[in-house]
Amino acid sequence: MDKAWNKETESDKICERIKRNFTNRWRTRYWVSVVYYEPEHGYNLFFNIQPRNTYSRSVSIARLADCEYSELLDIITKVRQTYRFTLNYLNFTDDQVREMRRKFR
Structure with missing residues (x-):
């Protein structure tokens, strides 16, 4: 099955979407939520x-x-090089959360 996205360009698109929504306002909290969605065996990313x-x-x-x-780890690594927002992980196993927290400190 062909994918609707490309790993090399997807991180650039994500960074562009974050840049469009990020205003760096005083007393404002920003973070990225990474959500595993089992029926599609895929992931959703949200900028909060x-x-x-x-x-x-x-x-x-x-x-x-x-x-x-x-x-997913490769994409997040490339995004993390540009933006250092807090990452929030939802619907992952404990081992995966532990691995991502170690990798993306």
């Missing part, structure tokens, strides 16, 4: 923005269907 004393806003920045775990 929370100004102080307000609700958080979540913006979808990538949807990686039929993505292997090793490919």
